Amino acid sequence: MEQRRGGRNSRRMVVEMFVLGTIASLIGIAIGLAIDWFPEAASTQAGPIDTLWDVLVIVSVPIFVGVTIIVIYAARLFRERPGEEGLDGPPIHGNTKLEVIWTTIPAILLLALCTYAFVVLRDIEEAPASAAGPELRVAVRGEQFAWTYTYAGSDGKKVSTTRLFLPKGRSVDFDVTGKDVIHDFWVPAFRMKVDAVPGITTGYRVTPTRLGTFPVVCAELCGLGHAYMRSEAEVMEPAAFDAWLAKESEESNAPAGGEAEGGDGATASADGKTIFTDGTDNGALGCGSCHQLADAGTAEGIGPNLDEVLPGQTAEEIEASIVDPEAKITPGKPAGVMPGNYGDVLSPAELEAVVTYLSDSTKK
Amino acid sequence: MSITPRQPGWTRAGIYCLYGVAFAFALSIATRAGLSYDPLVDGESVLRIALLGVPFFFLVGLGLFTYWFRWAAGAPTIPEDHSGHGAKSWKSYLYPNTDHKVIGIQYVVTSFFFMFVGGLMAMLIRAELAAPGRQFVDANTYNGLFSVHASLLIFLFIIPVFAGLANYVLPLMIGAPDMAFPRLNALSFWLLPVAGTMMIASFFAPGGSFASGWTAYAPLSTSAPIGQEFFTIGVQFAGASSIATALNFLVTIITMRAPGMSFFRMPLLVWANFSTSLLVVIATPFVAASQFFVLLDRSLGFNFFDAGQGGDVLMYQHVFWFYSHPAVYIMMLPGFGIVSEILAVKSRKPVFGYRMMAFSLLAIVVLGFTVWAHHMFVSGMQSWIRVPMMVTTAIIAVPTGIKIFSWLATMWHGVLKLDTPMLFTLGFLTMFVLGGISGVMLAMIPLTIHVSDTYFIVAHIHYVLFGGSLFTIFAGVYFWFPKMTGRMYDERLGKLHFWMTFIFFNATFAPMHLIGVQGMPRRVADYAEQFATWNLVISLAAFGTGISTLIFAYNMIASWRGGPRATGNPWRSLTLEWQVTSPPPVFNFDEIPTVVGGPYEYGVPGAVHGVFGGSGTTAEPTQEPAESAGTPST
Numbered sequence: 002m003e004q005r006r007g008g009r010n011s012r013r014m015v016v017e018m019f020v021l022g023t024i025a026s027l028i029g030i031a032i033g034l035a036i037d038w039f040p041e042a043a044s045t046q047a048g049p050i051d052t053l054w055d056v057l058v059i060v061s062v063p064i065f066v067g068v069t070i071i072v073i074y075a076a077r078l079f080r081e082r083p084g085e086e087g088l089d090g091p092p093i094h095g096n097t098k099l100e101v102i103w104t105t106i107p108a109i110l111l112l113a114l115c116t117y118a119f120v121v122l123r124d125i126e127e128a129p130a131s132a133a134g135p136e137l138r139v140a141v142r143g144e145q146f147a148w149t150y151t152y153a154g155s156d157g158k159k160v161s162t163t164r165l166f167l168p169k170g171r172s173v174d175f176d177v178t179g180k181d182v183i184h185d186f187w188v189p190a191f192r193m194k195v196d197a198v199p200g201i202t203t204g205y206r207v208t209p210t211r212l213g214t215f216p217v218v219c220a221e222l223c224g225l226g227h228a229y230m231r232s233e234a235e236v237m238e239p240a241a242f243d244a245w246l247a248k249e250s251e252e253s254n255a256p257a258g259g260e261a262e263g264g265d266g267a268t269a270s271a272d273g274k275t276i277f278t279d280g281t282d283n284g285a286l287g288c289g290s291c292h293q294l295a296d297a298g299t300a301e302g303i304g305p306n307l308d309e310v311l312p313g314q315t316a317e318e319i320e321a322s323i324v325d326p327e328a329k330i331t332p333g334k335p336a337g338v339m340p341g342n343y344g345d346v347l348s349p350a351e352l353e354a355v356v357t358y359l360s361d362s363t364k365k
Numbered sequence: 366m367s368i369t370p371r372q373p374g375w376t377r378a379g380i381y382c383l384y385g386v387a388f389a390f391a392l393s394i395a396t397r398a399g400l401s402y403d404p405l406v407d408g409e410s411v412l413r414i415a416l417l418g419v420p421f422f423f424l425v426g427l428g429l430f431t432y433w434f435r436w437a438a439g440a441p442t443i444p445e446d447h448s449g450h451g452a453k454s455w456k457s458y459l460y461p462n463t464d465h466k467v468i469g470i471q472y473v474v475t476s477f478f479f480m481f482v483g484g485l486m487a488m489l490i491r492a493e494l495a496a497p498g499r500q501f502v503d504a505n506t507y508n509g510l511f512s513v514h515a516s517l518l519i520f521l522f523i524i525p526v527f528a529g530l531a532n533y534v535l536p537l538m539i540g541a542p543d544m545a546f547p548r549l550n551a552l553s554f555w556l557l558p559v560a561g562t563m564m565i566a567s568f569f570a571p572g573g574s575f576a577s578g579w580t581a582y583a584p585l586s587t588s589a590p591i592g593q594e595f596f597t598i599g600v601q602f603a604g605a606s607s608i609a610t611a612l613n614f615l616v617t618i619i620t621m622r623a624p625g626m627s628f629f630r631m632p633l634l635v636w637a638n639f640s641t642s643l644l645v646v647i648a649t650p651f652v653a654a655s656q657f658f659v660l661l662d663r664s665l666g667f668n669f670f671d672a673g674q675g676g677d678v679l680m681y682q683h684v685f686w687f688y689s690h691p692a693v694y695i696m697m698l699p700g701f702g703i704v705s706e707i708l709a710v711k712s713r714k715p716v717f718g719y720r721m722m723a724f725s726l727l728a729i730v731v732l733g734f735t736v737w738a739h740h741m742f743v744s745g746m747q748s749w750i751r752v753p754m755m756v757t758t759a760i761i762a763v764p765t766g767i768k769i770f771s772w773l774a775t776m777w778h779g780v781l782k783l784d785t786p787m788l789f790t791l792g793f794l795t796m797f798v799l800g801g802i803s804g805v806m807l808a809m810i811p812l813t814i815h816v817s818d819t820y821f822i823v824a825h826i827h828y829v830l831f832g833g834s835l836f837t838i839f840a841g842v843y844f845w846f847p848k849m850t851g852r853m854y855d856e857r858l859g860k861l862h863f864w865m866t867f868i869f870f871n872a873t874f875a876p877m878h879l880i881g882v883q884g885m886p887r888r889v890a891d892y893a894e895q896f897a898t899w900n901l902v903i904s905l906a907a908f909g910t911g912i913s914t915l916i917f918a919y920n921m922i923a924s925w926r927g928g929p930r931a932t933g934n935p936w937r938s939l940t941l942e943w944q945v946t947s948p949p950p951v952f953n954f955d956e957i958p959t960v961v962g963g964p965y966e967y968g969v970p971g972a973v974h975g976v977f978g979g980s981g982t983t984a985e986p987t988q989e990p991a992e993s994a995g996t997p998s999t
Contacts, residue, residue, distance in 0.1 A: 039882055049811065050815055053812055065795075065799060071773045072791050075781065076781060079778060080783055081781060089713040090712060090713045092714070092966065092972075096774070099770075108760065112760075114759065114805070115808070118810055118812075119752060126748075182588065185743065187818075189883075189884030192815040193814055194743050196745045198678050199584060199678055200673070200678055201679070203745030216884070218884065220819065220886045224508075303503055338504065
């Protein structure tokens with residue numbers, strides 16, 4: 002087991018690797034920063050988090066490039082060549098100086114990153130000092146498979162919706178709970194999420210910075226309908242938000258502290274077919290995403306095929322199945338998938354419209 | 366041998382299983398009658414008792430408890446004639462055996478079987494996700510597929526396949542004739558098919574398989590259909606197997622090293638399995654506890670996790686992750702050991718910084734128990750816990766970094782043999798660094814708040830468990846294939862397998878980082894239209910990854926049947942397992958070797974690790990004989 006004679010000129014190679022590694026790292030960092038990683042940023046919390054990501058990319062790329070370059074160069078320089086079978090490398094057992102260096106430098110780097118992350122964490126979780134107006138509190142409740150948002154309206158009335166309305170530029174503090182199992186309240190555009198846990202109240206703050214509509218996603222596996230447990234957040238001008246809240250509290254006939262009825266008066270006259278295919282603005286999911294119905298042209302989904310199950314049912318039976326879907330489960334179909342909130346989300350007029358539409362379109 | 370129903374074996378096991386089912390009915394009906402429940406026959410109750418009880422009837426039927434029962438009853442034990450030791454033909458592998466080499470192969474083959482089943486489920490998952498909307502499985506089946514996929518690959522592939530490889534090579538490496546407790550070793554193995562069959566069978570349960578992920582968070586798992594219990598109970602059997610094997614490894618390593626093999630002359634694979642076994646013995650009881658809580662909640666209404674009844678939902682996650690974070694190291698440290706062995710042999714150089722390599726393993730064991738709550742940054746737990754957990758999570762990268770840098774330094778100036786095991790090792794080095802980097806990113810709480818429960822997590826865990834663990838498993842299987850089978854594998858197919866796996870693995874999992882940060886949640890059967898293109902790319906690449914494993918399977922089977930004969934030491938390795946024939950004699954060593962130096966003295970003229978009765982491979986030991994360590998086990 003002889004040693005290999007005549008080592009490679011490794012000093013020059015180390016310089017070459019260093020130069021190449023630097024170039025590759027710079028290219029890697031440039032690509033890493035150029036990629037459009039995040040969804041659009043719509044809160045003050047998004048900025049520090051996106052910057053943290055950029056910093057992490059800048060730190061990470063050279064580490065990966067360094068390891069990869071060493072592996073590639075080692076394979077290139079030191080691979081066994083014909084005639085070298087049976088040779089050994091030099092018996093180097095270690096180098097204390099090197100080992101100390103590669104223990105301490107990563108440790109310092111990691112502690113620095115932790116410190117930075119801690120500062121970012123404080124930034125995004127503290128109430129903003131220069132808040133425009135008092136902080137808005139919104140109670141968020143997750144249940145299989147829908148979100149309900151409750152606001153304190155005027156006159157102590159509670160306003161509940163299934164679509165999240167928020168004023169731009171005002172800090173919002175969410176109180177999040179789960180009704181049945183754990184859900185996770187996530188608005189990717191705000192970058193914040195927290196689990197909705199039965200039995201405790203969790204929460205976070207955001208200050209929306211951009212007008213528009215953003216998806217609300219359930220991020221914690223919550224059962225069959227997890228993938229479909231979506232809602233929308235609409236960020237409005239503060240004045241428009243106040244007007245909306247005032248109007249909703251006026252329409253809300255629920256007594257203070259009670260369950261409030263959602264519903265948006267403007268869509269009351271919507272026709273049944275539109276509601277069936279598209280849902281309503283205030284968060285009723287369209288029926289057609291899960292149910293097949295020839296008249297509406299929707300395809301087979303997780304729910305029963307309505308062309309098969311509805312004929313022969315009375316309007317009352319259809320309405321009962323919409324309001325309380327668990328009461329009667331079609332054989333072969335899973336229970337617990339269809340949201341149980343249609344009775345709350347649809348106004349009586351909307352519900353009647355859907356029932357009439359379904360009843361008419363499935364009559365033989 | 367003639368099989369009669371009263372002799373231990375498959376016939377008796379089958380009959381005993383029927384007894385087990387009868388027992389389940391009898392116990393359930395008797396209890397319900399005693400408590401005047403109506404109706405008397407309750408399917409769920411019978412099924413639950415059967416899941417817990419039938420496996421024991423099966424194992425007793427196979428004969429795994431015979432010796433202990435006789436001993437406990439005071440009956441004369443059957444003198445050990447070693448008839449249950451060593452394989453006589455391929456059929457010997459289908460029966461309980463006490464030879465660690467047979468058990469090792471049983472382990473490896475069985476866990477690869479579960480890898481192929483779990484991998485097939487991954488293919489179905491990717492087929493469903495190839496386009497938005499519903500392709501061909503419903504939400505219930507989909508949730509079941511990813512749950513069973515993860516459970517099989519974690520509990521029945523990665524953890525046991527490492528135990529299997531170590532089962533084969535570790536006693537050889539330390540110069541021992543077998544493991545310390547051969548009968549316990551056999552029992553450990555036979556618990557695995559029980560657990561795996563149970564998890565796969567859950568698809569036939571009323572209400573479908575368990576579908577709450579491998580994490581089985583309460584209260585989703587406590588309110589799920591009966592299929593959940595195939596996981597709850599299956600994990601108990603897999604966990605018991607793990608714990609028993611870990612104890613076996615610890616005792617074997619501590620008491621059965623050959624004369625002269627001090628702790629700091631042990632190969633790093635032995636160190637790695639010593640560390641892993643410590644983790645298993647301390648941590649695995651916690652996952653058992655978490656699942657017993659769930660079982661008690663479900664079956665007897667204990668309400669541990671029912672918030673409405675004073676239960677604590679977050680408690681489940683703390684207990685679960687107190688196991689399941691160390692489990693990540695249980696799934697990685699043995700791989701570190703494999704990589705150290707291969708890099709030293711294939712670079713023809715001593716492992717750089719051997720002692721630091723050993724100490725960093727122990728550092729990971731200790732730190733591994735201080736980071737669990739980083740899985741719970743958005744769980745709503747006490748918010749102060751997050752910060753110390755962030756710091757420990759980041760710091761655990763330091764010992765891991767030490768290992769990476771030491772491996773790189775081991776290669777430097779070596780004479781590198783770039784064959785299949787080495788390629789997988791180098792693939793591991795680069796890919797595991799990526800998994801480690803995304804791990805450090807995930808330690809940073811503000812970033813985790815955004816990316817937890819997204820595909821970024823899916824990407825991270827697959828870079829760690831596929832690019833990390835699975836690459837080392839492939840490397841190890843190729844490396845010890847000649848020793849285990851006495852045949853050489855096909856090098857060309859091996860290299861093809863590596864390059865296909867390497868390319869398709871990256872094409873599959875790298876884009877998941879991006880769609881995760883962009884906002885695609887994990888564990889969804891359907892997703893927003895904006896992710897459609899990347900998901901199609903990922904699915905196509907995943908099918909390529911799937912095909913690459915078929916090359917591996919073909920290579921293994923064909924080479925095992927008809928590969929060229931392997932010599933005792935095809936890699937010119939110094940460690941003891943290569944100093945005997947391939948495959949080794951039934952009792953490993955005709956005479957127990959004496960260890961006279963370190964395991965990796967490549968490049969030291971005339972260096973040997975162990976000598977056999979003075980007539981060893983070289984004339985002169987290069988180092989003075991060490992103080993006697995361990996018990997000579999002759």
